[in-house]
Amino acid sequence: MSPAAVELDGIWKRFPGVIANAGASLTVRPGTVHAVLGENGAGKTTLMNCLAGVYLPDDGAIRIDGQEVRFSSPADALAAGIGMVHQEFRLVPTFTVAENVVLGAAPSILDMAAINREVAALAERFGFDADPERPVWQLSMGERQRVEILKALWRDARVLILDEPTAVLTPQEAVELGAVLRRMVEEDRAVIFISHKLDEVTSFCDEATVLRGGSTVAASIAIADVDAGQLAELMVGSSSAVKSLAPRVGVAGDVMLDVRKLTVTDSRGLTAVDALSLEVRSGEIVGIAGVAGNGQRALTDAIAGLETATSGSVTINGSDVTKAGTRERVDSGLAYIPEDRLGVGLAPKLPVTHNAVMRSYRTMRQGPLLSWDRAKAFCSDLISRFEVKVGRFDDPMASLSGGNLQRLLLGRELSGNPVVVVASQPTRGLDVAGVGAIQHLLVKQRDEGTGVLMISEDLDELLALADRILVMSEGRIVGEFDPRQASRAEIGEAMIGAHA
Amino acid sequence: MILAELTITETAVIGLFVATIQFATLLFLAGLGETISERAGVLNLGVEGMMAIGAVFGFIGGVESGSPWVGLLVGTIAGGAIALLHATAAVALGADQVVSGLALTMLGLGLADFIGDDYTSDPRRALFAEVDIPGLSDIRIVGDVLFSASPVTYMAIVLGVIAWFVLNRTSIGLGLRAVGQSASTADAAGHSVVGMRMGAVVVGGALAGMSGAYLSTFVVGAWSVGVTAGRGWIAVALVIFGAWRPGRVAAGALLFGFTLALQSRLQPFGVNFSPILVSMLPYLLTVGVLVVISIRARNQPSPSPAGLGIPYRREER
Numbered sequence: 102m103s104p105a106a107v108e109l110d111g112i113w114k115r116f117p118g119v120i121a122n123a124g125a126s127l128t129v130r131p132g133t134v135h136a137v138l139g140e141n142g143a144g145k146t147t148l149m150n151c152l153a154g155v156y157l158p159d160d161g162a163i164r165i166d167g168q169e170v171r172f173s174s175p176a177d178a179l180a181a182g183i184g185m186v187h188q189e190f191r192l193v194p195t196f197t198v199a200e201n202v203v204l205g206a207a208p209s210i211l212d213m214a215a216i217n218r219e220v221a222a223l224a225e226r227f228g229f230d231a232d233p234e235r236p237v238w239q240l241s242m243g244e245r246q247r248v249e250i251l252k253a254l255w256r257d258a259r260v261l262i263l264d265e266p267t268a269v270l271t272p273q274e275a276v277e278l279g280a281v282l283r284r285m286v287e288e289d290r291a292v293i294f295i296s297h298k299l300d301e302v303t304s305f306c307d308e309a310t311v312l313r314g315g316s317t318v319a320a321s322i323a324i325a326d327v328d329a330g331q332l333a334e335l336m337v338g339s340s341s342a343v344k345s346l347a348p349r350v351g352v353a354g355d356v357m358l359d360v361r362k363l364t365v366t367d368s369r370g371l372t373a374v375d376a377l378s379l380e381v382r383s384g385e386i387v388g389i390a391g392v393a394g395n396g397q398r399a400l401t402d403a404i405a406g407l408e409t410a411t412s413g414s415v416t417i418n419g420s421d422v423t424k425a426g427t428r429e430r431v432d433s434g435l436a437y438i439p440e441d442r443l444g445v446g447l448a449p450k451l452p453v454t455h456n457a458v459m460r461s462y463r464t465m466r467q468g469p470l471l472s473w474d475r476a477k478a479f480c481s482d483l484i485s486r487f488e489v490k491v492g493r494f495d496d497p498m499a500s501l502s503g504g505n506l507q508r509l510l511l512g513r514e515l516s517g518n519p520v521v522v523v524a525s526q527p528t529r530g531l532d533v534a535g536v537g538a539i540q541h542l543l544v545k546q547r548d549e550g551t552g553v554l555m556i557s558e559d560l561d562e563l564l565a566l567a568d569r570i571l572v573m574s575e576g577r578i579v580g581e582f583d584p585r586q587a588s589r590a591e592i593g594e595a596m597i598g599a600h601a
Numbered sequence: 602m603i604l605a606e607l608t609i610t611e612t613a614v615i616g617l618f619v620a621t622i623q624f625a626t627l628l629f630l631a632g633l634g635e636t637i638s639e640r641a642g643v644l645n646l647g648v649e650g651m652m653a654i655g656a657v658f659g660f661i662g663g664v665e666s667g668s669p670w671v672g673l674l675v676g677t678i679a680g681g682a683i684a685l686l687h688a689t690a691a692v693a694l695g696a697d698q699v700v701s702g703l704a705l706t707m708l709g710l711g712l713a714d715f716i717g718d719d720y721t722s723d724p725r726r727a728l729f730a731e732v733d734i735p736g737l738s739d740i741r742i743v744g745d746v747l748f749s750a751s752p753v754t755y756m757a758i759v760l761g762v763i764a765w766f767v768l769n770r771t772s773i774g775l776g777l778r779a780v781g782q783s784a785s786t787a788d789a790a791g792h793s794v795v796g797m798r799m800g801a802v803v804v805g806g807a808l809a810g811m812s813g814a815y816l817s818t819f820v821v822g823a824w825s826v827g828v829t830a831g832r833g834w835i836a837v838a839l840v841i842f843g844a845w846r847p848g849r850v851a852a853g854a855l856l857f858g859f860t861l862a863l864q865s866r867l868q869p870f871g872v873n874f875s876p877i878l879v880s881m882l883p884y885l886l887t888v889g890v891l892v893v894i895s896i897r898a899r900n901q902p903s904p905s906p907a908g909l910g911i912p913y914r915r916e917e918r
Contacts, residue, residue, distance in 0.1 A: 176791030191786040193779050195902050204779050205790025207772035238902055252790075370899050 104167030106131040106291040107152065107183075107260055112161035114147050121147035123315040124161070127293075129260070129308075134282050134292040136302040136324070138336055139312035140533050145295045146188075148312065149262050152293075153185035154178030165260075176205070184253025185262040190245050192237050199233035202251045223254055227284050228277075242269035242394055250281065261285065262293045267301055268558065271392045272593035279305035299329040311335040353568070354383035356416075357434075357552035358404070358521040363413035365399040365576075373399035375576035376413065381521060381552035386543065388567030388584070389556045391596055396576035397556045398440055401525045404554075405437040406430045407445070418520045431460065434520035438510060438527050440556075446510045449499035453491050453509070454480045456498045460513050487512035488538065504535025511542055522546055525556045540566060560589060572596055611742060617859075617866050618746040623820050624832075625851075625858030626754040627812050631836035632843065632850045633757075633764055634680075634808025639840055640768060641801035642781035642908035646702030647687050649833025650709020651806045652813035655680040657717035659814025660824035663727025664720070669818040672727050673753065673811060676818075680810015681803045683709055688802040692795055695912035706833070717824045729753060729819045753815045760808070765847040777801060781906035784913035794913045809833065832861070838887040844894070844904040857883040 107129040114122040122144045129135040139145045151158045154172030163170050165181055172178040175185070192201050199213065199220040207216070217233040224231040229247050237245060246266060253261050263282075267275040282292045282305060296302055302309060303324055309332065311319040319335050358381040365374035373396040381387045391397060402408035404415055406427040414423045417433040425433075439445040447456045454473075457480040458465060465475040480494055489508045491501060498506065507527065514522065524543060528536040544566065547553050557563050563570050564584045572580040572595040580595035607615070631648050638645045645651075658679035663672025683705065691701040729751040737748035768774040779787035780797045788794050816832075817824050835857055842857070843850030860883055864876040894903055 174791075175789045179791060191783070191789045193782045193786050195782055195907070196779065200775060203772075204775055204787070205792055207775055209772050211770050211772060211775060213770075236902075 105129060105164070106166060107293070108162075108164040108167075109148065109152060110162040110164065112148060112151055112163075113159045114144075114151060114156055115159055120315055122151070122158070122161075124317075125312055125315060126317045126320060127310050128321055129291045129293055130321075131259070131291050132286050132289045133307040134286055134294055134305060135321075136306040136309040137293055137295045137312065138299075138302060138309055138332060140336055143312040143336075144315040145312055146264055147315075149185060149264060149293065149295060152178070152260075153183055153262055155185075179205075179253075179256055179258070182257065182259035183262070184256060184258030184260070186246065186249040186253065186264065186266060188264045188268065190242075190249055192245055192248060194238035195236060197234050197236055198231055198240075198248050198251075201237055201248050202233070202255045204252075206256050220251065220255070224251060227251075227254060227281050229281065242392075243271065243274040246270070246278075247281075254285075258290070260291045260293065262295070264295045266294070267296065267298060269393055271596055275301060299332055302332065303329055353385040354550065356380045357383050357418055358523075358554060359414075359416040360400075360404065361414045361416070363400070363403060363415065364411045365396070365403045365408055366411045367399055373576055374403060377573075377576065377578055378413075379554075379571060379578060381554045383520070383552050384547060384550050385568040386547050386553040386555055386566055388563035388570045389554065389573050390560055390563050390570055390592055391556075391558075391573035393558055395574050397525065397573060399576075400573070401437070401439065401523050401554075401556060404430075404523050405435065405439070407439075431517070434518075436514035436517065436519035436522045438507075438514060438522070438524040440525040440529075442506055442510055443499060447498045447506060450497050452495040453484075453498055453501070454494045457483050457509060457513055460517055483509065483512045483516060487542070504531045504538070507531060507535060507539055511539060515542065515546060519546075519551060521552045521554065523554045523556075526558065527555065528562060529558070536562075560592060564589070607742075613866070613870065615742055615745045617862050619750075620862035620866070621855065621859045622746060622750055622754060623858070624861040625854040626751070626757045627815055627820060627832060628836050628839055628857055628861075629761065629851055629854035630753075630757050630812035630815065631809045631833060632839040632854055633761055633847060634805035634812070635836055635840045636805075636843070636845055636847060636850050637764060637768075637777075637808070638801050638805035639909055640781045640845055640906055641777050641798045642784060642906050642911065642913075643688075643692060643798050643802050644698045644702060644910045645684070645687055645691075645705070645802060645805055646699060646837060647684070647705025647709060647806075648809050648836050649829055649831065650706035650713075651680045651683055651809035652709075652816070652829045652833040652836075653713035654683045654709045655810030655813025656817040656828050657713040657720070657813075657824055658810070660717070660723075660727075660817035661720060662814075663818050664723060664725040667727060669727045669729045672818045673814045676814025677807045677811040680813065681807035683712075684803050684806020684809070685799075687806070688799040691912065692798040692802060695914055698910050698912070710829075714826050717826070720824045721826060723824070726822055727818055728822050751815070751819045753811075753819060761847050761851055768847065778906075781908050784908050784911070785915075788913070788915065798913075809836070812836070835861075835883050838883055841905075842883070842887045842890045844890070845906065846904070856886070 105128045109127040111124045111126060112122045113124055125144055125148050137145050150156045152163060154175045154177050157173060170181055199217045202220050203216055220233040231247055231251065237248060246269060266278060270278060285292055294306055306324050308321045308323055310317060310321055360377060360379050362376045362378055363374055364372065364376050367373040377400065389397060399408055403410050406425060410423055414421055417430060417435050420433050422430045422433055443449050454476055458476045462471060465472050465479065477494060484491060487508045489505050528539050531539065543553055555567065567584050570582040570584050570592065571578045572592060574596060582592055631652055635645060635648055655676035659672040659676030662675030663669045687701050687705045690696040691698045731749045732752050734748040738744040768778065776787060776792040777797055780792060780794050784794045813829060816828060821828055839850055839853050839857055842853040860879055864879045867874055867876055
């Protein structure tokens, strides 16, 4: 048998306070698509970063085609034929597709006409549709991902690592990606596919390795021999962790958030939200599904008052706040969990206390001054009620982990007894415990009679939590579904429908 | 050149345009250097200081050796050497580029005054002679303006073409532009961000030094305190005016050079307009360009390098 394309043997990687990999192993055969499965925090990305030369492992061996290697930079790994497509794309927006593809691996004198032809030919060979002369800033996320893959192929990568590649894709684009990967392995290359979406893994991967808590719990199992349920059990340790939340008991009440024919023009002059109407009633969770970049952020920002509406209206609890500032909206009963939690939601360098009281500091006055005693009392109450793990109160916000940041943010926003909660990607990037806690808080809030508008790219999450699902595409609502009856396929079709 | 055949007005016009070309050369060399540095993502506000260093070393090198070419070389090397300070502080050590650049201006000006103290009233000269392009320099007026300039002007044109070619048609240029736009991307693609940036800053400093040496070996022809007279700052504005592109920087250098030439020549033309107001023109034009850029930026990316002014540190966890 030929040597494995990639062999990671007993990899250890420690970061201050965290052990990301504890003796993880992985063997990938050439000519296969190999899934690396695991929950958030299982150490998948760290392990792959060790292979791609981003991190130097503390211990363990990396062997490529049977030869032991030691990469001190991504460039070393690339030279050895290991290409990685990170979740955050590494592209120069002002460069063309071809310029991005050849960057770092270009002939010393550039003949752009010839390079454009070669890049186009390479794209065609793998079944991509790519215009080499278009600047990258004009491309969709899916198209940018193809540029990243082309970059690796231009360097003739024998092993391509894709870190959660389908997170930014429409279901249709994900299927196309699968076809491209199959074509790559036909040329005897190896593809490592990091994911936690089981349906994708079962549809186009050959083998899977499952990581849990930084170590390998199942190595190179043939996909044909297992079903999604078994994989899920390996990932989470027990099948009980995959639970569906109870649907609502009460009936939806009055309209708490009323958005009427809202149009928002983004900074580039494009219409981000296009005459969109929706309402959220008291005691219901309305989910907005859709591929990232279809106006979700402009919509939530316009509701929160961070973006100006070109036309249309926003009404919160009966009062028209279309032209109101953010404070007036907060006073009307709005709570906002922005997508960018450490930036828009929280101030990363300010202490925990400052962040905790940012919404309600006006109630902590002592004459003209702020009473720090009351602020600290408020903060410690928040921390204990929402189970936030913090060091000291004056630690900078950014020192907290993702889940704890989100708990504090949610706690702060919910402590003002809002009538409407707008939560954008509230569980993205959190670990299992964090996701569960945040979801539980949102459901509890709904059961207490608050209207919740939840934007998520995770359709499964919306199916589990939402009472109604609206599908957003190109700034419009293109469909409404009842999560108890709709299928994933139907919703997925609606998500991409407007593109056709 | 037979001056007797020209009318007084013609002589004045020629004088104006000859001075325009001289100032344009001066500004273009420094502006080109700053363009290279900024395209790599490093703002260097030390141009005025590097120019002063170039001027003093250019003069000393010239008069001590007797050759303006030696002066130009020494000034160029001195400019590159002092730029290494900014490269070390702002690139290698990640200090604030604005602060480090401003410090370089102050340091450069002071150091130049100190070094040049004994040379301020030195009667010796090491001057470039005009080079007449055979055939073309005899053309009436145009010949005097365009084809009878110092060799440095022709060299600046050649350097401009080389810089354009390297930036746009070579893999080094592609890497340099990538470093200025998105350092982490360039790093991941295997380009050395620190190496690239330090190189660009040093080359930029060398060109500013050359510009200063040109001042003391041709335009002014001597060294004196304050000889750079704020022209380094105009070069910084010129880069923005030229939208970080060598060709446009050259065009801007001609325009800004014209305003500099005009300042001392308004009176002879009988125009009663304050030269102080004229001297403000380059900055006014630059602000105008900045406004145009920011209006256009609503629909397309700004021509300014996205990573300009941001020190690069490799991501660590």
